[in-house]
Amino acid sequence: MAEPDAVQTFETGLAEIRGTYAEALRAARSEPELRLINGRLVGPQGELTKLLKLMPKLPGEQRRELGQAANALKQEIQRTFDEVLESIHRGAREAELTGPPLDVTLPGRWQMPGRLHPISRVRNEVLDIFVSLGFDIADGPEVELYENCFDKLGFPPDHPATDEQDTFFIGAAGSVDAESVLLRTQTSTIQIR
Numbered sequence: 358m359a360e361p362d363a364v365q366t367f368e369t370g371l372a373e374i375r376g377t378y379a380e381a382l383r384a385a386r387s388e389p390e391l392r393l394i395n396g397r398l399v400g401p402q403g404e405l406t407k408l409l410k411l412m413p414k415l416p417g418e419q420r421r422e423l424g425q426a427a428n429a430l431k432q433e434i435q436r437t438f439d440e441v442l443e444s445i446h447r448g449a450r451e452a453e454l455t456g457p458p459l460d461v462t463l464p465g466r467w468q469m470p471g472r473l474h475p476i477s478r479v480r481n482e483v484l485d486i487f488v489s490l491g492f493d494i495a496d497g498p499e500v501e502l503y504e505n506c507f508d509k510l511g512f513p514p515d516h517p518a519t520d521e522q523d524t525f526f527i528g529a530a531g532s533v534d535a536e537s538v539l540l541r542t543q544t545s546t547i548q549i550r
Contacts, residue, residue: 363414367423370408371430374398378434382441391445395438399431497547500527503537505546 378398385391399405409427412420473481484494512519522542541547 363411364416364419364423367408367411367415367427370404371423371426374404374408375430375433378430379437382434382437385441385445388442388445391438391441395434398434405431405434495547497541497550499541500538501541501546503539505549506539506542509549510543510545 381394381398382391385394397403405427412424412427415423488494506522507514507516507519527538527540
């Protein structure tokens, strides 16, 4: 059902937008500001969009004429938006080109080469957590004397538990007994030191 005030409201709204849109868009100094103003005009909650929602209330004979006028205005707004956006981009390029040149002779920022492997970083974080809880971190050699691996820990020479652990003996240079040095079998050898 057509409302008599709808035509008046629609025409007044179009006239107001037509009178102010160009000035509002040209006042923008940056792309985000321009897009915000354009959104206020033709966005989902924009002034022109709100007017277009009045279309069903317009009388049939005027609906087509006013719809064409609204679409023409929308195209004008889009053309002006594109012009102003191009102008802003051109101004930014000119400012970049006329600004102080980049001095390529300046020394670069020194960065330490390489970085820790992610597993090493996680390991260090875990160690830091244990230190903060009051634990001590001890590190020792991977190759150990037989005496530290078994004798000082209370293993008798023929104890069956040594069978699985004493398999990787290393002949140490200058050692009299080739079976006196082996790979560390457990963490207790560090504690025995």
